[in-house]
Amino acid sequence: MEMSKYSEQDDMTAKNPLSVIFKHVGSTITVVLKSGEKYTGILSKVDNYMNLLIDEAIEEYGDKTTRYGRVLIRGNNILYIQLNKL
Template identity: 40%
Template structure:
């Protein structure tokens, strides 16, 4: 722990990580438990997210497909980069 800040695993802050994965496939889980999977197009400081080629999953089952989707940041539990 340097200067009172916890160490980062790869030396990047969350906004740097998110900037690096724009254009990649991601999984976005909402506080409600709904999961969106798609290509990350943009993310802002409020964690508002724009996705393309989006799939909505509820209880592990694909429910809908969207061309584009916008997720409001206050609903986001986490964003994960898909491999």
């Protein structure tokens, strides 16, 4: 079986999560925090520290659901981010 060829630059692009997140500004995302809260909304802004500004955010924590106009999530609190296809 032949392995597909890739360049070192392709490898670097695949390993840079910030570049992927920057491409999803304006899209709906879901963010799960280390503390268990889950936020879903439209990614408005992101910075180099992976701080996220989410509009039309919905917070889910346990059985409770709360709607917010805008939330700011500090990057070091993020467990994972789920992105929708572009």
